[in-house]
Amino acid sequence: MDKYNDLGQILKTIFHDLSTILIKNYLCCTSSAMRKPPVHKSFRHAFRGIYLMLRSERNFQLEMLAFLVNLLLIVVLKVTATEAAIIILTCFAVLSAEILNTAMERICDFCQPEYDERIRFIKDIAAGAVLILALGAVLVGTLIYTPYLLG
Numbered sequence: 001m002d003k004y005n006d007l008g009q010i011l012k013t014i015f016h017d018l019s020t021i022l023i024k025n026y027l028c029c030t031s032s033a034m035r036k037p038p039v040h041k042s043f044r045h046a047f048r049g050i051y052l053m054l055r056s057e058r059n060f061q062l063e064m065l066a067f068l069v070n071l072l073l074i075v076v077l078k079v080t081a082t083e084a085a086i087i088i089l090t091c092f093a094v095l096s097a098e099i100l101n102t103a104m105e106r107i108c109d110f111c112q113p114e115y116d117e118r119i120r121f122i123k124d125i126a127a128g129a130v131l132i133l134a135l136g137a138v139l140v141g142t143l144i145y146t147p148y149l150l151g
Helices: 002-029 039-055 059-076 081-109 116-148
Strands: none
Touching: 039 059, 039 081, 059 081, 059 116, 081 116
């Protein structure tokens, strides 16, 4: 029982520390020097980010193509709404992970332009996270589409 109390205390401490950091960062970033842009500008920046990904990142282009193929399969195979939602959310998860991976790689390149084994490690594990999610997406697609394709 003590093991669970210790774990609970550790988790409580971690959540407390994280909330303190988030609150301090929020208060720091809302000063007059760092005002948030209007909502329409935030959306414009977000859509620009997606456009930049489409223009410059081959993996994102392939994943976007896979998303479009999935949309076509959803319509053609007439999958249920629940299955369609699962497929679409899975595709969005892969696309989002790719965006985060690219952002992390760019930050690493900016912070350390020279080759560094530590940066390679960071980039490799970030790419591994995207790969795991993409493999999971293939598994989800296989599980959902197989009954429709086999009749």
